[in-house]
Amino acid sequence: MEKNDIYRMIPRVDSLMEDPLIGEMTEKYGYDCALHGVRSTLEKVRERLDACRSAAEAEKELEGLPEKICRTLERWAQPEMTRVINGTGIILHTGLGRAPLGKEALQRAAETAGGYSNLEFDLETGRRGERSAHFERILCQLTGAEAAMAVNNNAGAVLLMLSAAAGGGEVIVSRGELVEIGGKFRVPDMMELSGAKLREVGTTNRTRLSDYETAVSEETRAFLKVHTSNYRIVGFTEEASIRELADLKERTGIPLLEDLGSGVLIDLERYGLCHEPSVQEVLAQGADVVTFSGDKLLGGPQAGIIAGKKEYIEKMKRHPLARVLRIDKFTASALESVLLEYLNPEKAVERIPALRMLTMPAESVCRAAEKLAVLIREAICCEGGSTSEAPAAITVERSTARAGGGSLPMEDIPSCSVAVAPKEISAAELERRLRGLAIPVIGRITDGKLLLDLRTVEEADIPYLAEQFRKGAILRKGGMR
Ligand SMILES: *Cc1c(COP(=O)(O)O)cnc(C)c1O
Numbered sequence: 001m002e003k004n005d006i007y008r009m010i011p012r013v014d015s016l017m018e019d020p021l022i023g024e025m026t027e028k029y030g031y032d033c034a035l036h037g038v039r040s041t042l043e044k045v046r047e048r049l050d051a052c053r054s055a056a057e058a059e060k061e062l063e064g065l066p067e068k069i070c071r072t073l074e075r076w077a078q079p080e081m082t083r084v085i086n087g088t089g090i091i092l093h094t095g096l097g098r099a100p101l102g103k104e105a106l107q108r109a110a111e112t113a114g115g116y117s118n119l120e121f122d123l124e125t126g127r128r129g130e131r132s133a134h135f136e137r138i139l140c141q142l143t144g145a146e147a148a149m150a151v152n153n154n155a156g157a158v159l160l161m162l163s164a165a166a167g168g169g170e171v172i173v174s175r176g177e178l179v180e181i182g183g184k185f186r187v188p189d190m191m192e193l194s195g196a197k198l199r200e201v202g203t204t205n206r207t208r209l210s211d212y213e214t215a216v217s218e219e220t221r222a223f224l225k226v227h228t229s230n231y232r233i234v235g236f237t238e239e240a241s242i243r244e245l246a247d248l249k250e251r252t253g254i255p256l257l258e259d260l261g262s263g264v265l266i267d268l269e270r271y272g273l274c275h276e277p278s279v280q281e282v283l284a285q286g287a288d289v290v291t292f293s294g295d296k297l298l299g300g301p302q303a304g305i306i307a308g309k310k311e312y313i314e315k316m317k318r319h320p321l322a323r324v325l326r327i328d329k330f331t332a333s334a335l336e337s338v339l340l341e342y343l344n345p346e347k348a349v350e351r352i353p354a355l356r357m358l359t360m361p362a363e364s365v366c367r368a369a370e371k372l373a374v375l376i377r378e379a380i381c382c383e384g385g386s387t388s389e390a391p392a393a394i395t396v397e398r399s400t401a402r403a404g405g406g407s408l409p410m411e412d413i414p415s416c417s418v419a420v421a422p423k424e425i426s427a428a429e430l431e432r433r434l435r436g437l438a439i440p441v442i443g444r445i446t447d448g449k450l451l452l453d454l455r456t457v458e459e460a461d462i463p464y465l466a467e468q469f470r471k472g473a474i475l476r477k478g479g480m481r
């Protein structure tokens with residue numbers, strides 16, 4: 001069949017626009033959008049017609065065209081960003097949005113940002129206020145800092161800190177701390193961007209206080225410590241502690257800055273985790289300014305928090321970059337709510353989702369895994385309940401969860417997973433199908449089994465998870481698309 005004859009079978013745009021189904025779409029989404037949907041669908045159909053060899057094949061391709069257009073339009077109107085269920089056991093999974101926000105913080109932010117707010121308005125004086133003011137007091141109270149502010153993220157906080165405190169001069173950093181964090185944050189790049197000159201001292205594994213001391217010159221504007229968030233140098237190592245550097249700072253009058261990365265406000269050791277220097281600890285040991293993320297171990301929204309000596313923070317607040325990197329009203333409100341939770345650290349650990357997941361005892365995780373395993377077995381099981389006929393073997397296995405997000409890299413957090421070993425399809429196929437659900441489920445594959453780590457799954461999501469296995473269709477060959 002000639003190509004032209006096939007093309008002639010395609011309905012015209014105006015006749016499609018008159019189709020009652022498309023008429024409904026025009027009502028719903030407006031004329032321009034419907035027209036765009038018609039054209040875009042026709043374009044795709046034309047491409048597929050190119051591959052058709054017979055009139056019958058082409059006719060089949062053209063069947064139900066208005067319905068196809070409707071489906072395209074409906075899909076366009078659906079938001080693409082969606083909540084997912086995290087079965088990876090990685091708590092601060094950057095790909096999945098790092099720290100999940102607690103209900104209270106979210107509600108507060110929705111209420112505040114949903115309408116007008118006192119974001120930059122002083123209700124007492126009726127004059128223009130400052131957006132950091134809402135959480136500065138609480139930050140100072142929690143960390144012992146004289147002043148504090150927050151910007152868009154920690155990368156921004158580091159850039160602002162370096163620009164304001166050291167731009168135009170030299171900053172001394174240990175060669176063991178030239179960190180790269182995922183997503184293109186590299187200490188030397190930030191340094192260059194800030195206009196400060198990086199003065200590397202020591203070696204990859206050993207840097208002594210004397211290395212910093214001999215590098216001090218007229219040009220030196222700051223000492224920078226960078227927390228090696230996502231790696232550890234082990235073996236024959238040495239580093240100058242904040243305490244030692246604080247002493248050098250006193251003698252030279254050069255400020256001591258630290259990029260702490262995660263920035264915890266609670267003592268993780270109390271919950272059986274490794275010691276992680278807290279913000280208050282680092283400030284007490286003599287750091288002048290500390291920066292850290294809002295959405296790592298703090299468990300809040302994406303933000304970069306800067307806390308420390310008033311004279312430096314004031315300079316940062318006045319720097320033009322502070323305007324470029326300023327925090328938005330939604331984040332400001334959520335951050336304030338999360339920080340207020342820390343007034344009672346024991347409650348904070350229960351109420352902030354990331355901390356709750358991090359500190360939950362392994363036995364509790366295993367109980368949740370057992371519960372899910374029982375529900376899935378019930379859901380998939382065939383008449384009579386014989387396990388040998390079930391389309392998958394469901395077991396509960398010990399697993400290892402991670403803090404993620406470049407935090408606590410050495411911490412193997414004991415956890416529990418439900419392992420699904422499908423008999424008819426591969427684990428990779430099951431993983432793909434779970435990702436395609438209305439609420440996508442993200443798992444991981446080990447030894448041909450799909451693992452769902454319950455440490456990062458909310459209790460309330462367990463029934464939904466089990467429901468997806470109803471009648472075992474998701475595990476059958478040809479059971480799903
Ligand atoms: C995570 C991290 C950053 C980047 O923080 P973001 O909030 O992701 O911008 C910078 N420095 C260190 C040491 C970090 O761990």
